[in-house]
Amino acid sequence: MTFDPGQLGRSKADLAEQLRILRKRAGRTQVWLARRCNMSQTKLSNIETGRAIPGLVDVELILRALDAPPEFVAEVVSLARLANTEWQGKRASWRRGLEKRQAELAGLEAEATTLRYFLPAMVTGLLATPEYIRASLGHSPVDPSKTVTRKLERQAVLHDSTKRFTFLLTEQAVRWAVVPHAAMAVQIDHLISISRLPHVRMGVIPLGTVIGRGPLNTFTVYDRRLATVETFTGRIAFQDARDIAEHLEVFAWYEDHALTGDACRATLGEWADHYRS
Numbered sequence: 519m520t521f522d523p524g525q526l527g528r529s530k531a532d533l534a535e536q537l538r539i540l541r542k543r544a545g546r547t548q549v550w551l552a553r554r555c556n557m558s559q560t561k562l563s564n565i566e567t568g569r570a571i572p573g574l575v576d577v578e579l580i581l582r583a584l585d586a587p588p589e590f591v592a593e594v595v596s597l598a599r600l601a602n603t604e605w606q607g608k609r610a611s612w613r614r615g616l617e618k619r620q621a622e623l624a625g626l627e628a629e630a631t632t633l634r635y636f637l638p639a640m641v642t643g644l645l646a647t648p649e650y651i652r653a654s655l656g657h658s659p660v661d662p663s664k665t666v667t668r669k670l671e672r673q674a675v676l677h678d679s680t681k682r683f684t685f686l687l688t689e690q691a692v693r694w695a696v697v698p699h700a701a702m703a704v705q706i707d708h709l710i711s712i713s714r715l716p717h718v719r720m721g722v723i724p725l726g727t728v729i730g731r732g733p734l735n736t737f738t739v740y741d742r743r744l745a746t747v748e749t750f751t752g753r754i755a756f757q758d759a760r761d762i763a764e765h766l767e768v769f770a771w772y773e774d775h776a777l778t779g780d781a782c783r784a785t786l787g788e789w790a791d792h793y794r795s
Contacts, residue, residue: 530601533568533571533572534565534566534567536597537565537572537594538566540581540586540594544584548562548563551584554583555576556579565580571757573758574595574598574599574759575759577594577598578595581594599761603755603757604754604755604757627644628675630740630741632682633683633738633741634766635685635686635738636733636737636768637686637688638735639690639691639694640654640694640736641687641709642685644669644672644673644685645685645709645712646669647701647705648670649704650697653697676718679717681717683719684769685720686769686772686776687709687722688722689724692709692722693789699794702793703793706790707790710783710786710790720778721773721776721777722785723776727775729772729775731768735748737769739766744756745761745765747765
């Protein structure tokens with residue numbers, strides 16, 4: 519499936535229309551189809567009118583019940599994956615105000631109980647010192663002061679013992695000099711402190727670690743219901759179970775190659791000492 523942000527809104531309407539057409543061509547009623555798919559007629563009606571976006575499992579149940587031809591199946595499944603994907607452009611975030619984006623992230627973090635962060639390029643705001651946060655927002659075309667405040671407020675979630683956090687960082691992410699060297703040492707010491715929280719698992723992947731796949735982009739997985747991927751121009755939010763499962767698989771792959779616990783803290787300490795020297 520090729521990704522075109524401009525297609526996302528249209529794909530939801532197209533998916534609803536295609537499923538409705540398929541049912542009518544098969545000569546089946548909503549009552550019959552809903553019963554065969556073990557779902558309520560209300561849910562099926564909402565799917566066919568575009569008021570609800572079905573997951574891939576629901577779509578496959580409908581396609582099997584209606585004995586859809588293979589070429590139709592491929593098209594509809596592609597539409598379903600696209601409909602379960604959301605594009606959030608960076609320019610739109612700037613127009614709305616970056617602090618509003620922080621409120622959205624705080625909401626996601628509040629709802630989730632298991633959070634996984636893969637960080638191949640930079641330290642995320644949850645782990646950053648105030649100086650690091652301010653420097654990382656230097657490219658923003660809007661006043662970042664409110665965003666800095668909201669990012670620091672979000673860090674309180676790290677002390678919620680009902681949640682489980684896993685952060686995986688490459689050496690590049692930890693050592694990329696966003697701030698002067700003395701401040702970088704403080705930033706890395708901060709990572710060591712956070713890694714000691716009992717419900718936080720932190721791993722680092724040093725340069726030279728032999729891994730067969732490259733760390734292409736930053737991503738976060740919230741429980742098993744949402745994965746967000748960062749790009750230079752915005753972020754993609756995946757809600758389809760298969761896309762989320764693929765990101766969890768990638769995360770587990772890198773976690774297997776990461777240093778954790780005391781080995782992680784010792785390595786971070788060496789990197790901090792390098793900046794202090």
